[in-house]
Amino acid sequence: MNEYVFLYRGGNPPPSPEQMQQVVQKWTAWLKSLADQGYLLDRGHPLERSGKVIDGGKVITDGPFAEAKDLVGGFSLVKARDVSQAAQLALGCPILERGGQVEVRPVMKLDV
Amino acid sequence: MSGDLEHLFRREAGRIVATLTRIFGMHNLALAEDVVQEAFCRALEVWKFGGVPQNPSAWLTVTARNCALDALRRQRTADSFAPQLSYALESAAAEELFGPGEARDDLLRMMFSCCHPRLSETAQIALILHILCGFSVEEVASAFLQGAAAMEKRITRAKKLLADSRRLFDVSAPREFVTRLPVVQSALYLLFNEGYHGASADAAVHAELCAEAMRLTAALLEHPLGATPTSYALAALMCLNAARLPARLDAAGDLHALPDQDRARWDQRRIADGFRFLELSAHGTELSPYHIEAAIAALHARAPSAAGTDWAQIAALYDTLIAIRPSPIVALNRAIAIAESEGPERGLAEMGQIAGDERLRGYPFHSAALGELELRCGRRERASAHFRAALSLARNPTEQRFITQRIQACER
Numbered sequence: 332m333n334e335y336v337f338l339y340r341g342g343n344p345p346p347s348p349e350q351m352q353q354v355v356q357k358w359t360a361w362l363k364s365l366a367d368q369g370y371l372l373d374r375g376h377p378l379e380r381s382g383k384v385i386d387g388g389k390v391i392t393d394g395p396f397a398e399a400k401d402l403v404g405g406f407s408l409v410k411a412r413d414v415s416q417a418a419q420l421a422l423g424c425p426i427l428e429r430g431g432q433v434e435v436r437p438v439m440k441l442d443v
Numbered sequence: 444m445s446g447d448l449e450h451l452f453r454r455e456a457g458r459i460v461a462t463l464t465r466i467f468g469m470h471n472l473a474l475a476e477d478v479v480q481e482a483f484c485r486a487l488e489v490w491k492f493g494g495v496p497q498n499p500s501a502w503l504t505v506t507a508r509n510c511a512l513d514a515l516r517r518q519r520t521a522d523s524f525a526p527q528l529s530y531a532l533e534s535a536a537a538e539e540l541f542g543p544g545e546a547r548d549d550l551l552r553m554m555f556s557c558c559h560p561r562l563s564e565t566a567q568i569a570l571i572l573h574i575l576c577g578f579s580v581e582e583v584a585s586a587f588l589q590g591a592a593a594m595e596k597r598i599t600r601a602k603k604l605l606a607d608s609r610r611l612f613d614v615s616a617p618r619e620f621v622t623r624l625p626v627v628q629s630a631l632y633l634l635f636n637e638g639y640h641g642a643s644a645d646a647a648v649h650a651e652l653c654a655e656a657m658r659l660t661a662a663l664l665e666h667p668l669g670a671t672p673t674s675y676a677l678a679a680l681m682c683l684n685a686a687r688l689p690a691r692l693d694a695a696g697d698l699h700a701l702p703d704q705d706r707a708r709w710d711q712r713r714i715a716d717g718f719r720f721l722e723l724s725a726h727g728t729e730l731s732p733y734h735i736e737a738a739i740a741a742l743h744a745r746a747p748s749a750a751g752t753d754w755a756q757i758a759a760l761y762d763t764l765i766a767i768r769p770s771p772i773v774a775l776n777r778a779i780a781i782a783e784s785e786g787p788e789r790g791l792a793e794m795g796q797i798a799g800d801e802r803l804r805g806y807p808f809h810s811a812a813l814g815e816l817e818l819r820c821g822r823r824e825r826a827s828a829h830f831r832a833a834l835s836l837a838r839n840p841t842e843q844r845f846i847t848q849r850i851q852a853c854e855r
Contacts, residue, residue, distance in 0.1 A: 344484045347581070348456040349577070352451060354491070358492070
């Protein structure tokens with residue numbers, strides 16, 4: 332088994348409270364199904380939309396100010412046989428219904 | 444997520460907007476709405492990962508308060524009102540600002556404010572649904588089967604009127620309360636009716652609108668000035684009629700007329716509540732239309748079957764109702780009751796008196812009732828013609844299916 336990080340990008344919040352509640356329900360169900368099947372290592376966290384960016388000149392600025400669709404809004408850690416199975420798991424992510432993306436990135440192993 | 448958490452977001456949105464508007468003032472309704480939107484977006488992000496917390500109301504309250512403080516800090520330079528408001532928000536504990544007693548009064552205050560006499564009844568209900576029940580503009584529009592753009596305009600205009608009035612209704616002033624109360628009762632009654640008889644094809648929408656009307660009426664009954672015999676009568680008629688909803692519209696979205704309803708599916712708990720409220724409504728001297736409608740619903744609830752219903756008594760109650768609040772719909776229902784107690788020919792004769800009424804012109808169940816009575820008289824062709832007229836007026840697929848079945852019944 333290998334480890335993969337799911338990076339959640341973009342995705343518009345729905346316009347009504349009732350729909351927001353449905354989105355929460357869908358995510359809860361999706362993460363639970365990953366956990367129940369033993370794929371979820373860490374459900375991860377949402378990320379604040381902005382923080383600080385430090386550049387080579389050691390200048391600290393507010394940011395990042397990427398477009399909303401490119402911002403990483405959160406991450407999870409899963410395990411899967413290979414990257415294509417990980418991608419299959421990501422296909423169920425509710426963010427896809429709201430214009431968002433899941434980026435599946437294999438975690439490199441440190442043992443050499 | 445079910446049970447207690449059903450519609451949690453919607454209801455919490457209404458509660459928090461009402462409270463923030465008390466703190467910010469009515470003229471800052473838009474700011475209150477923005478803050479709630481922001482707080483709910485945060486809830487969405489966090490709860491997606493962590494699930495709904497043990498006490499979601501408290502979580503949302505604290506988050507809304509923090510978002511409100513942020514919003515005020517952003518406005519501070521631009522606006523002079525912000526410092527006092529920030530102080531009020533910062534110094535008081537969140538529980539004090541948003542406590543259950545306060546929340547109830549906030550809800551009522553907003554409800555009475557939405558029933559502004561310069562707003563049309565439709566605008567009042569739309570505002571209540573939007574602000575207090577947390578329906579988005581699109582959801583209000585679809586509940587009324589209207590275009591979203593038109594509804595957006597109507598709601599924006601209504602909100603502007605509220606914001607311009609600059610003050611919230613004072614629910615502790617007895618004279619104002621008593622004067623505005625009938626308008627509020629009427630809005631809640633119409634909200635309930637929209638749920639019960641409205642144009643939406645979705646059984647869930649019907650149940651939700653009725654449930655919201657009942658929830659807000661319950662809030663009214665908790666206020667010492669709101670718990671009048673007339674309010675109890677309103678609550679009684681809602682409970683007794685809503686009890687029939689599960690049998691009236693089934694899960695498949697099929698409509699069942701009263702005689703064909705499976706009475707085992709009537710909600711006995713609501714019926715019991717209805718009778719309790721009916722008893723509480725029997726004080727004082729006022730006989731409101733709600734009292735009579737509740738009495739009619741009570742006769743239906745007590746009857747073992749459609750045939751075993753005291754139709755003569757129901758017709759007599761409709762006589763009284765017509766005397767105090769005449770309307771073509773009431774006249775139509777009266778004619779149906781007369782048909783049940785004295786035969787279809789008598790019912791048709793009564794229907795003849797309201798035949799030309801403009802207000803019934805777009806109402807499919809007027810033609811459908813004519814068809815039903817003609818069919819019972821054995822005049823199949825006439826019946827079929829009425830049902831076809833009804834079909835052309837049907838407002839949604841549920842009504843179309845229902846009326847199509849009646850047309851087929853004429854051909855058997």
